[in-house]
Amino acid sequence: MTPLRQSWQVTMRGIRVFTRNPAYLAMTLTQPIIWLLLFGALFKAVIRIPGFHGGSYIDFLTPGIVVMLAVSSAGWTGMGFIEDIHGGVMDRMLVAPVWRGALNAGTVAYAALMIVIQTALIALLALVLGARYAGGVGGVLLLILVAALLGAAFASLSNGVAVLARQREALIGAVTLVLLPLTFLSSALMQQSLVPGWIRTVAKFNPVNWAVEAARSAAMQQIDWGLVASRIGLLAALTLLSGAFATRAFTKYQRSL
Amino acid sequence: MEVAIEARDLRKTYPPAVTALDGVSLAVEAGTIFGLLGPNGAGKSTTVRVLSTLSRPDGGSARVAGIDVLADPRRVRHAIGVVGQKHGSDPEATGRENLVLQGEFYGITGRELRNRVGASLERFGLADAADRRVKTYSGGMLRRLDIAMGLLHRPQVLFLDEPTTGLDPEARVELWREIERLATEELMTILLTTHYLDEADRLASQLAIIDHGRVVVEGAPDELKRDLKGDAIQIELAILEDADASRGALARVAEIDEVKLDGRTLRARAQDGGAAIPAVLAALDADGVKATSVTLARPSLDDVYLRYAGRAFHQVREEVAA
Numbered sequence: 001m002t003p004l005r006q007s008w009q010v011t012m013r014g015i016r017v018f019t020r021n022p023a024y025l026a027m028t029l030t031q032p033i034i035w036l037l038l039f040g041a042l043f044k045a046v047i048r049i050p051g052f053h054g055g056s057y058i059d060f061l062t063p064g065i066v067v068m069l070a071v072s073s074a075g076w077t078g079m080g081f082i083e084d085i086h087g088g089v090m091d092r093m094l095v096a097p098v099w100r101g102a103l104n105a106g107t108v109a110y111a112a113l114m115i116v117i118q119t120a121l122i123a124l125l126a127l128v129l130g131a132r133y134a135g136g137v138g139g140v141l142l143l144i145l146v147a148a149l150l151g152a153a154f155a156s157l158s159n160g161v162a163v164l165a166r167q168r169e170a171l172i173g174a175v176t177l178v179l180l181p182l183t184f185l186s187s188a189l190m191q192q193s194l195v196p197g198w199i200r201t202v203a204k205f206n207p208v209n210w211a212v213e214a215a216r217s218a219a220m221q222q223i224d225w226g227l228v229a230s231r232i233g234l235l236a237a238l239t240l241l242s243g244a245f246a247t248r249a250f251t252k253y254q255r256s257l
Numbered sequence: 258m259e260v261a262i263e264a265r266d267l268r269k270t271y272p273p274a275v276t277a278l279d280g281v282s283l284a285v286e287a288g289t290i291f292g293l294l295g296p297n298g299a300g301k302s303t304t305v306r307v308l309s310t311l312s313r314p315d316g317g318s319a320r321v322a323g324i325d326v327l328a329d330p331r332r333v334r335h336a337i338g339v340v341g342q343k344h345g346s347d348p349e350a351t352g353r354e355n356l357v358l359q360g361e362f363y364g365i366t367g368r369e370l371r372n373r374v375g376a377s378l379e380r381f382g383l384a385d386a387a388d389r390r391v392k393t394y395s396g397g398m399l400r401r402l403d404i405a406m407g408l409l410h411r412p413q414v415l416f417l418d419e420p421t422t423g424l425d426p427e428a429r430v431e432l433w434r435e436i437e438r439l440a441t442e443e444l445m446t447i448l449l450t451t452h453y454l455d456e457a458d459r460l461a462s463q464l465a466i467i468d469h470g471r472v473v474v475e476g477a478p479d480e481l482k483r484d485l486k487g488d489a490i491q492i493e494l495a496i497l498e499d500a501d502a503s504r505g506a507l508a509r510v511a512e513i514d515e516v517k518l519d520g521r522t523l524r525a526r527a528q529d530g531g532a533a534i535p536a537v538l539a540a541l542d543a544d545g546v547k548a549t550s551v552t553l554a555r556p557s558l559d560d561v562y563l564r565y566a567g568r569a570f571h572q573v574r575e576e577v578a579a
Contacts, residue, residue, distance in 0.1 A: 006361055009361045009362075013350060013358060087347075088342070088343025089345055091311055092341060094311055095311050095337070096334060096362035097363060254313070257311055
């Protein structure tokens with residue numbers, strides 16, 4: 001019970017900061033809104049490419065943008081730990097008998113909660129822009145769940161990188177380096193049958209693509225339960241792995257002190 | 258004596274080849290304040306980090322509150338409180354929230370936690386600011402909160418790493434009183450690192466000067482000062498004409514080493530000035546010399562510090578190395 005309780009306390013720390021600066025949420029949403037509007041307009045003609053099937057481009061794009069949002073939002077999670085390291089909060093936490101996993105799990109849960117709120121708002125905006133959710137409310141909830149799960153995996157990675165590198169610049173570099181390639185090497189913006197073979201191959205191993213496929217199938221199409229369940233399974237496994245990585249990073253950090 | 262902190266031959270090297278600890282050994286008696294002095298980079302903070310389980314040494318061993326630091330860091334963490342050089346509080350949270358989170362980390366919950374947090378805010382004069390965000394606190398308030406957080410779980414051993422750095426004189430004195438109270442009334446063992454010699458002199462019953470990752474000298478402050486040999490005694494004569502007579506009188510006092518006369522001021526040195534003064538006064542009186550004042554200046558801790566960790570010390574080392 002104690003690890004759970006301590007994780008929750010760490011999550012509460014994030015939630016309190018958020019409730020005191022709710023305007024922060026609007027800031028985090030500007031980027032995905034721009035993506036949705038820009039990419040939506042830029043690639044509108046994609047649906048006329050022979051071989052592209054199914055609905056409007058906004059239908060196709062929405063799960064892609066939601067997943068991109070999850071990755072970028074989660075990517076900044078580690079900033080909190082970098083602040084903590086520079087402010088002395090980290091060392092104070094680490095001399096306490098707190099479970100190291102709770103420090104990670106608590107911030108990851110907070111990141112996932114933020115992603116739930118952000119993706120719900122973006123899904124709503126997409127609806128206004130003309131997206132039609134064939135999967136209904138249940139499908140949209142699955143879309144949000146998948147985004148949160150992918151976000152949890154990336155939040156742990158971000159925490160691990162932050163604790164090991166301890167530099168804001170390093171984390172900013174890592175997030176920028178990872179976000180666009182992972183998005184482009186997935187079906188977030190373009191149907192897989194229309195991209196080069198090597199991208200299709202890489203995409204099979206790309207967690208962002210797992211999330212896009214599951215989200216699109218659940219929310220936008222006739223749901224393929226086998227596909228959705230298998231992708232959620234893969235994402236859950238990745239979340240556990242990256243959680244273990246982040247927890248171990250504390251040991252490495254302490255060894256370097 | 259009951260030893261609350263014991264370090265044996267602690268060694269630590271940071272890559273590529275910075276030796277932070279080069280065989281540090283210490284023993285701190287339970288219920289006392291121990292001062293760790295030394296220049297920046299001497300190894301004070303590294304010693305505290307190792308003893309407080311934050312960092313692992315490459316070699317050596319340590320026990321804190323009777324628990325092996327390397328074998329059982331978790332139990333050590335329950336027994337110690339740490340107040341680091343940097344503020345350990347979250348600036349975005351209120352004082353109360355910081356204390357609550359701290360308590361949860363130590364497994365204190367519910368009513369017990371609420372009571373302790375409330376009492377702690379009162380005790381450290383933060384009750385009025387309890388629900389304000391910490392980023393609005395003054396330096397002195399931040400330090401008090403740090404200490405309140407370090408004490409919330411009632412540790413047996415407290416580590417204070419440069420606790421008064423950056424505080425104004427009033428806040429320093431206030432903090433000193435609190436530290437003294439913890440040792441005398443709560444029988445806490447306190448290891449204190451500091452740059453300020455007056456702080457160590459006032460608070461510590463034992464101290465060690467550390468330099469280049471080694472303890473260069475250890476002892477009670479008074480002992481260390483006495484070991485420097487040579488208190489200064491200054492005598493003001495009532496009339497200038499007594500100068501020669503006074504010189505003759507002092508020459509008979511065995512405890513006095515050297516005498517210098519400067520107008521009506523006599524300066525003499527003695528190994529133990531306190532013991533020499535009655536003899537000096539008796540000798541002057543016997544010869545009918547009147548003194549208007551006699552003052553005794555002990556070697557300060559500054560003198561001790563300069564002797565062991567100052568420039569002279571470095572020169573000696575360089576000579577040895579060459």
